[in-house]
Amino acid sequence: RIKALLNKITVRKEESSNFTLGQYTFDSITQTLQHCGEKQLLSNRESEILKRLCENKDHVLPMKDVLMELWGDDSFFNARSLHVFITKLRHKLSKDESIKILNVRGIGYKLIID
Numbered sequence: 001r002i003k004a005l006l007n008k009i010t011v012r013k014e015e016s017s018n019f020t021l022g023q024y025t026f027d028s029i030t031q032t033l034q035h036c037g038e039k040q041l042l043s044n045r046e047s048e049i050l051k052r053l054c055e056n057k058d059h060v061l062p063m064k065d066v067l068m069e070l071w072g073d074d075s076f077f078n079a080r081s082l083h084v085f086i087t088k089l090r091h092k093l094s095k096d097e098s099i100k101i102l103n104v105r106g107i108g109y110k111l112i113i114d
Contacts, residue, residue: 001072019054022096022113026050035095042092045070045085053089053101053111063108 017029025034031047033040042050048070052061067074067082086101086109093099098114 003072019051021054021093021111022098024093024096024099026054028054033092040092043085046089046092049082049085050089053109057111057113060104060110061108066108 017027019026019028023035026032027034028047028051031042031044033042033050049066052066052069063079063082064074067078071078071081086103090101093101100112100114102110102112104110
């Protein structure tokens with residue numbers, strides 16, 4: 001946990017905070033997901049996971065990396081929590097059928113936008 005917190009504190013280079021996902025707009029700073037003028041607030045974990053998926057769009061995001069960065073541990077219980085957050089994100093992005101978060105079994109997740 002300490003390592004994960006220290007990674008968050010370190011100064012990072014300028015990163016983009018706005019992402020376009022099909023009909024959605026995601027702002028990782030305000031942790032909002034907007035669709036047709038309607039805003040949804042995301043939890044901190046949902047926002048961090050979606051940000052990583054957006055940064056690695058069309059590439060596999062290793063589950064172990066996400067678990068170590070956000071939870072500081074890649075235990076079975078934390079992996080189950082990650083699956084729950086992915087399910088929540090899929091539900092929140094369900095209004096646009098062109099957006100898919102695929103499970104790459106045993107490796108991680110992949111964000112695909114047709």
